[in-house]
Amino acid sequence: MLNRTIKLTKKFNFDMAHALFGHDGQCKNIHGHTYQLEITIEGIPQEHRGATNDGMVIDFSVLKSLVNDLIVNKLDHALVLNKNAPYANNVEFLQQFEKVNLLPFQPTCENLVLYMVDILIDKFDPDINLYSVRLDETPTSYAVWINDK
Ligand SMILES: [Zn+2]
Known part of the structure; x- marks a missing residue:
């Protein structure tokens, strides 16, 4: 299957x-740096006929609000x-x-990634896993955590 x-x-x-x-x-x-952050979650798209989240793993706007509230708004500027x-x-x-x-x-790129993982790891529904957190500190440097279980 x-x-x-x-x-x-x-x-x-x-x-x-x-x-x-x-x-x-x-x-x-x-x-300072202009950081780029990529949060990846994994799950199976769910059927919720007629609901706003039909066919989604998570609504992008829900993921956006969560990460903005818990991380980005605290670190930006x-x-x-x-x-x-x-x-x-x-x-x-x-x-x-x-x-x-x-x-x-020490607020290195590596430690900031682990800090974000700690914050996010238990914030999703049980059928959704935090899969990876990637933080780009410069256009040529990034640190990434991957949940390989
Ligand atoms: Zn720096």
């Missing part, structure tokens, strides 16, 4: 500043720092910005 599983991807863009504490190079400075870095304690400096995210890890 034909495997009817479909992988469904939604793409996002956001601008984010970060600094890599202790990095031996340019990335120790506060700098934010300054993201490793909370273990000394400058993360400089409240006087940081409180001048509206969007600062102190994360308990």
Whole structure:
């Protein structure tokens, strides 16, 4: 029998500043990227005759809202720092910005992917799996997590 599983991807863009504490190079400075994010889920298109989601695994707009609410809106135009870095304690400096995210890890592309996986992994219906999270930091660099079970 034909495997009817479909992988469904939604793409996002956001601008984010970060600094890599202790990095031996340019990335120790506060700098920014236009990130591209691709969230892929997998499932079997369901028949819901007459319903708005007939023939879908998940409505793209539902996936879009979920990822925007949980991830993109928190990171877009934010300054993201490793909370273990000394400058993360400089409240006087940081409180001048509206969007600062102190994360308990080095905000590399790899760690940001794992952070997103942690957030999203249990947010879908039981018949839908998070399949992959791909984060492009530059046009030539990306990190990807794939759920190969
Ligand atoms: Zn960077």
